[in-house]
Amino acid sequence: MRRSQAPSVRKLAKRGAQDLRDIVPKRAPSSPPMQWGTSGSSHKSGPRQLKPGENPLEDSRIFHVLWRNPSTKKHKIWTGNGTLVVTGSRGTLKDETGKVLGILTSFRPEQIREKKQLEIDLKEVEIQEEITTVEECIEVRNQEISNWCRKLDEENGHLVSPLIDVTKPQRPIMLMRKGAPIPPSIECSSSGLNITDCICLLNSAELQSQIMQILANESSPDVETIQRVVCDHPVLLSNQLDKFPSLRDIILPHLPAWYEMGLYDSAKFEFGHLMLDYIVLGRSQKCVLVANTDDCLKLFVGYCISWELSYIQIVENEDANRFNSEEDMMLAFITVESLLELDSLFLNSKFLILYNHEAREKMEQLLTVKTDTQIFTLVAADNVEESEVLEKFIDSKWKNIKPPFSEEFLQMNFLSDKEHLLKSVYIKHNNIKT
Known part of the structure; x- marks a missing residue:
C-alpha cells in the first residue's frame, strides 16, 4: 500500500457532479453523525476535530508514514498509511484512523527524515514527507475521522462501498506512495520483440491465494462465480x-x-x-481500460483522483469523441456491456488494458484502435481464468515466454517493474481491426 498525493476533483468536475456519482457506486447509509472534539476522548470515540486556531505543529513535527508488520518475504508490502508525531523525545505512530500503533522513545535526530526506516513496537515504518502546514493537519485529521466512521459502519453491519466517494475530497482506499519512481520511457523498436498483444498470467496475491485454497475444497456450483470476483479483487466480495x-x-x-x-x-x-x-504518469500517454463490470473499473477511480488525472467512462459515442479530442483526457473506462450497446467504437490510444479476459472476444469484434496500440490482457493464473484463456484464445500464433525473463523482453514490452507478478506471458502481433 502506498501513499497518494492529496486528491483533487478539479479536472474531474468538468462533466458535473452527477456524472461522477454515476461512475462511483452510491454508499449505503452511514452511521449517525458522531460528536468529535472532546480533548480527553478515547480512541473508542474516534479522533477529535481540531479546534479553531489549534496548531498541532506548534510543539510537534508530523510525518506521513508507511507501516507494516515484520516480514521475511522477498517482496514486502506495506500494510497501511499513517502518521508519526514527534514531540520532544517521543514519537507516536498512528494508523489511518488515528489509532496509536506504537511509541518510539529512543531515536537520533538524523533518523527522523524522509525515506528513513524505523522499527516502532514491532512495526516496520518508512517515513514519507513532513506535514508543514496547519491546512494539511486539518486535512489529515478529517481523513482520520472519515476512516474511523467507515470502520464503525463496517463493524455495525452497514454495507459500505469499497471505493471512495468522489464528491468529498479524501485520500482513496487504494493507495500508492507520493513520488513513487516512474519507470524510464522505453520505445519499441522495429526489430526484436516488438510485440503488440500480451496476455499476462499473473501470480495471485497472498490474500487471493488463501481464498482460492478455501474455495478449492467446496463443491458448490457458485464457486467459479466467487473465484472470478476474487481474481479481480477480494475487496469486491463485500x-x-x-x-x-x-x-x-x-x-x-x-x-x-x-x-x-x-x-x-x-x-x-x-x-x-x-x-x-x-503509461500515464511516466509518458503522458492516453490509456483505455476495458472490464466486464463497473465494479472493476471503479477500482481505478481513486488512482485518477490521487494523481489529478482526468478520465471518462464511455457510455455513448460522444464520450469517445471527447476522449479522442481532448488532450488532457488521459483515461477512458468502458464495460463490455457498453461495447455491445455502442456496436462499434474507435478509441485513439496507444495502450489498451483488458482487466478481464472475457472482454477480448467482444473487444476484437467491436472496438477499433490504432495500429500501434499495445494490448495487455490480465489473467489470474492457476484457476478458472487461466483455464478459460488457454482454451478460448491461445493457439499456435501465440508464443509463451516463461521465467526467467530477459531484460530485453521485459523492457520492450513495458514489463520491467512487473516481473514479480508474472507467471508467464503469451505474446503475438496485433490482430485488431483498423
Whole structure:
C-alpha cells in the first residue's frame, strides 16, 4: 500500500457532479453523525476535530508514514498509511484512523527524515514527507475521522462501498506512495520483440491465494462465480457474498474488512497500477481500460483522483469523441456491456488494458484502435481464468515466454517493474481491426 498525493476533483468536475456519482457506486447509509472534539476522548470515540486556531505543529513535527508488520518475504508490502508525531523525545505512530500503533522513545535526530526506516513496537515504518502546514493537519485529521466512521459502519453491519466517494475530497482506499519512481520511457523498436498483444498470467496475491485454497475444497456450483470476483479483487466480495450464503459463512472468517484491503491484495490491480504509472504518469500517454463490470473499473477511480488525472467512462459515442479530442483526457473506462450497446467504437490510444479476459472476444469484434496500440490482457493464473484463456484464445500464433525473463523482453514490452507478478506471458502481433 502506498501513499497518494492529496486528491483533487478539479479536472474531474468538468462533466458535473452527477456524472461522477454515476461512475462511483452510491454508499449505503452511514452511521449517525458522531460528536468529535472532546480533548480527553478515547480512541473508542474516534479522533477529535481540531479546534479553531489549534496548531498541532506548534510543539510537534508530523510525518506521513508507511507501516507494516515484520516480514521475511522477498517482496514486502506495506500494510497501511499513517502518521508519526514527534514531540520532544517521543514519537507516536498512528494508523489511518488515528489509532496509536506504537511509541518510539529512543531515536537520533538524523533518523527522523524522509525515506528513513524505523522499527516502532514491532512495526516496520518508512517515513514519507513532513506535514508543514496547519491546512494539511486539518486535512489529515478529517481523513482520520472519515476512516474511523467507515470502520464503525463496517463493524455495525452497514454495507459500505469499497471505493471512495468522489464528491468529498479524501485520500482513496487504494493507495500508492507520493513520488513513487516512474519507470524510464522505453520505445519499441522495429526489430526484436516488438510485440503488440500480451496476455499476462499473473501470480495471485497472498490474500487471493488463501481464498482460492478455501474455495478449492467446496463443491458448490457458485464457486467459479466467487473465484472470478476474487481474481479481480477480494475487496469486491463485500458486495457479492450475501448472494451466496453457503460460501459466505466459509469465506468471511478469513476475509479482512474491506477498508484493510489495498493495492497488493490483487495481482491484477497491482499490475494495472504499475501500467498506469508507466503509461500515464511516466509518458503522458492516453490509456483505455476495458472490464466486464463497473465494479472493476471503479477500482481505478481513486488512482485518477490521487494523481489529478482526468478520465471518462464511455457510455455513448460522444464520450469517445471527447476522449479522442481532448488532450488532457488521459483515461477512458468502458464495460463490455457498453461495447455491445455502442456496436462499434474507435478509441485513439496507444495502450489498451483488458482487466478481464472475457472482454477480448467482444473487444476484437467491436472496438477499433490504432495500429500501434499495445494490448495487455490480465489473467489470474492457476484457476478458472487461466483455464478459460488457454482454451478460448491461445493457439499456435501465440508464443509463451516463461521465467526467467530477459531484460530485453521485459523492457520492450513495458514489463520491467512487473516481473514479480508474472507467471508467464503469451505474446503475438496485433490482430485488431483498423
